[in-house]
């Protein structure tokens with residue numbers, strides 16, 4: 505079997521076009537430009553690249569983005585004060601604080617300082633808690649609106665747009681970070697999948713992976729998941745971003761996995777391109793909620 509490639513790059517392109525239309529409609533109706541503020545502390549190269557991408561994406565969509573930089577030596581108080589200022593700024597709809605923050609900064613305290621209504625990266629405990637408490641699809645909603653981190657939101661969007669049935673399926677998520685693994689597991693649970701979450705202490709990980717109808721990898725270990733860890737016909741979502749000899753690869757060994765899987769996201773060109781688009785959707789959603797739209 506050769507797996508169908510789940511083309512995140514093409515889907516991201518489609519969703520950018522949809523986003524353009526949504527931004528245009530919102531601006532026409534409300535006369536407000538959806539605006540994201542990005543906070544970067546220090547000059548971590550990956551963060552510098554990502555903030556550049558956010559600015560470019562926002563500009564192309566007719567959205568506003570403002571980059572707020574603080575030096576590597578910034579104190580906890582200075583970072584929290586900047587977040588508080590952006591929380592109070594009526595013109596800012598979404599705030600993203602880039603990670604990693606410099607050593608010695610309490611990341612949890614910075615996240616907790618964000619207004620949950622502007623937390624478009626879905627990192628505030630209120631947003632994580634609401635995702636954990638949300639009713640399954642098909643039951644009456646129990647909690648207020650919330651934001652989901654962009655990367656797992658993108659993974660779910662790929663599954664949905666490719667028509668993958670989730671209800672009643674066994675989903676295995678490898679990785680339990682707050683930004684990818686755990687929220688992905690919660691999203692799949694909400695979609696009525698039966699979810700197993702794995703991590704570095706999971707016993708016989710290959711055997712658990714082999715039971716997955718839907719296998720999601722968010723580990724950060726290049727090509728760790730091999731073809732013989734995959735149930736024939738399974739759908740594989742690879743969030744991994746790793747570099748081997750300067751070449752990007754995922755957590756899944758694409759070469760052996762695509763011989764067994766039914767569908768698979770490649771790296772590059774799978775979940776990666778979706779992240780940025782989903783973040784922008786969260787920004788327009790924040791602007792809509794503020795406008796009562």
Ligand code: NDP
Pocket residue numbers: 655678679680681682683684685702703704705706709721722723724725743744745746775776779
């Ligand atoms: P973290 O390092 O925060 O989490 C990694 C998770 O993998 C942990 O839960 C860890 O377990 C688990 N793990 C590590 N080693 C093993 C192992 N040998 N066997 C089983 N589980 C293991 O990473 P992130 O969640 O932030 O990122 C995961 C991957 O996704 C990375 O490659 C990252 O670059 C990528 N990423 C991609 C994005 C995108 O846009 N596509 C955005 C964000 C991240 P434990 O909890 O026990 O330590």
